[in-house]
Amino acid sequence: MMETKRRYVIPGDVITTGPFRPEQNVYQEGDRIISTSVGISEIFDNAVRVIPLTGIYMPKTNDLIIGKVIGHSSLSWEFDINSCFVGFLPAQDVFGRDYSPTKDELKERLDKGDLVAARVANFDRSRDPLLTVQDRDLGKIESGELIEISPSKVPRLIGKRGSMIQTIEMATKAMITIGQNGWIVVSSEDPDGLLKAIEAIRMVDAQAHMPNLTERVKSMLGVELGDNNDTINE
Amino acid sequence: MTQLMNENGIRCDGRRVDQLRNISIKVGVLKNADGSAYIEFGKNKILAGVFGPRDVHPKHMANQDSGILRCRYHMSPFSVTERKNPAPSRREIEISKVIKEALLPAVILKDFPRTVVDVFIEVLQADGGTRCAALDAASIALADAGIPMRDLVSACAAGKVADQIVLDINNEEDQEGQADMPIAYMPNLEKITLMQLDGILSPSEYKKCVQTGINGCKLVYEMQRKALMDKYFTNET
Numbered sequence A: 001m002m003e004t005k006r007r008y009v010i011p012g013d014v015i016t017t018g019p020f021r022p023e024q025n026v027y028q029e030g031d032r033i034i035s036t037s038v039g040i041s042e043i044f045d046n047a048v049r050v051i052p053l054t055g056i057y058m059p060k061t062n063d064l065i066i067g068k069v070i071g072h073s074s075l076s077w078e079f080d081i082n083s084c085f086v087g088f089l090p091a092q093d094v095f096g097r098d099y100s101p102t103k104d105e106l107k108e109r110l111d112k113g114d115l116v117a118a119r120v121a122n123f124d125r126s127r128d129p130l131l132t133v134q135d136r137d138l139g140k141i142e143s144g145e146l147i148e149i150s151p152s153k154v155p156r157l158i159g160k161r162g163s164m165i166q167t168i169e170m171a172t173k174a175m176i177t178i179g180q181n182g183w184i185v186v187s188s189e190d191p192d193g194l195l196k197a198i199e200a201i202r203m204v205d206a207q208a209h210m211p212n213l214t215e216r217v218k219s220m221l222g223v224e225l226g227d228n229n230d231t232i233n234e
Numbered sequence B: 001m002t003q004l005m006n007e008n009g010i011r012c013d014g015r016r017v018d019q020l021r022n023i024s025i026k027v028g029v030l031k032n033a034d035g036s037a038y039i040e041f042g043k044n045k046i047l048a049g050v051f052g053p054r055d056v057h058p059k060h061m062a063n064q065d066s067g068i069l070r071c072r073y074h075m076s077p078f079s080v081t082e083r084k085n086p087a088p089s090r091r092e093i094e095i096s097k098v099i100k101e102a103l104l105p106a107v108i109l110k111d112f113p114r115t116v117v118d119v120f121i122e123v124l125q126a127d128g129g130t131r132c133a134a135l136d137a138a139s140i141a142l143a144d145a146g147i148p149m150r151d152l153v154s155a156c157a158a159g160k161v162a163d164q165i166v167l168d169i170n171n172e173e174d175q176e177g178q179a180d181m182p183i184a185y186m187p188n189l190e191k192i193t194l195m196q197l198d199g200i201l202s203p204s205e206y207k208k209c210v211q212t213g214i215n216g217c218k219l220v221y222e223m224q225r226k227a228l229m230d231k232y233f234t235n236e237t
Helices: A091-095 A151-158 A162-172 A192-205 A211-220 A227-231 B090-103 B132-146 B171-176 B205-235
Strands: A003-010 A016-017 A024-030 A032-035 A039-044 A046-050 A064-072 A076-080 A086-090 A117-124 A127-132 A145-148 A175-178 A181-189 B023-027 B035-043 B044-055 B068-075 B115-125 B154-161 B162-167 B177-187 B193-195
Touching: A003 B205, A016 A039, A016 A046, A024 A046, A046 A151, A064 A086, A064 A181, A064 A211, A076 B162, A086 A091, A086 A175, A091 B177, A117 B171, A145 A192, A151 A162, A151 A175, A151 A192, A162 A175, A162 A211, A175 A192, A181 A192, A192 A211, B023 B132, B023 B205, B044 B068, B068 B090, B068 B132, B090 B115, B090 B132, B090 B193, B132 B177, B132 B205, B154 B171, B162 B205, B177 B205, B193 B205
Parallel strands: A086 A127, B068 B115
Antiparallel strands: A003 A039, A016 A032, A024 A032, A039 A046, A064 A076, A064 A117, A076 A086, A117 A127, A145 A181, A175 A181, B023 B035, B035 B044, B044 B115, B154 B162, B154 B177, B177 B193
16 A cells, blocks of 8 residues: 655646556646646555645535525526536426426425535536435525535545544534535534534634644544544553 | 946846846735735736636627636726726737736636636736736636646746846836847746747847746746745645
């Protein structure tokens, strides 16, 4: 297993030369692999990629996202999904196959300004992203606080196998729904927990490139640090 | 006519022939833009804001295969000694066009079909070489907005003053000098994206002028790099 090498890069920086596989946010020029974004470069298993620190959300099939209704036609809703594209949710997806534009009123189910948790069903460069709400935990969001963070920092908020988000949820007893597009809904019975959770999410957004972020968030939330830390102290 | 260079080879503003003016760059100065930068290039003060990728209006400009780049260079009425009419002049339209064409080889827009990236450049104070300084700011603002780029674009002028090839022409040298050559350059790819020449140079002078300009761009690149690093990676321990 190769060790992961990390570096801070800006567009145009040569990350490495040689037989590596270019992945996200890099391109190959001759045998040089060059970054296209401001971010952190990673070389892992002969693959090179850059984790960007800035930029908009690009829809990917199967992403869970949070969208805001901006309008509808007689057959579909249109969503602001914090991207350069507009998300479409067909009416059949909500009303079922026997949907008829003359009988059913779209406004009764989802109106302008409503927040919806949805999944990207299909997206390619020739069409705008198609959304679906036919899955567990998807659909209209009835209550909660909307927070916007940079979409490039969402993976950091989730953490390795969900470690970061679990930490925050456990410490604040809040329910957090993370959209890959950088929109997050937090809801909680306890107003203090809600504020704490929002503060923690903002902290991750601001300090996403720092090492030991989970530890920092834990100490901010007043959680006991993990067992492995105690052994280090001894 | 003012004396542009004294017998010791020192120029009218006290610089050596191969010396740039003082440059300071700040990234992310505008909250409402997706990316922004502010540059002070000697007495030039220029603000650049980038929006996008976003929906194209008017719709007929949209390209189904790729995103498009739009650029607007504008001088404020108070940027020069005599009030400038704020309506876009022939010169501003031309500079908008050359800046757009200088940035186009650097940006990668094929992943954003039917969208536009807008670059707005506002010259707050002008003192010669604004198109180069504007390009420097625009290129960092694009990087700040997270637009994928093959390389940063660094720009700097060279020229001929008092029969000598000099780096970074200022306003006086531009008015009274013999030649002015703005150059934009992608330092890592070693490619020129903009080159204009106003004046007459012999072939050997031309070669030296291009080389001087490229060296200047490399110096500018270091400043751009530092500005970006400062914004994104400073509170690193």
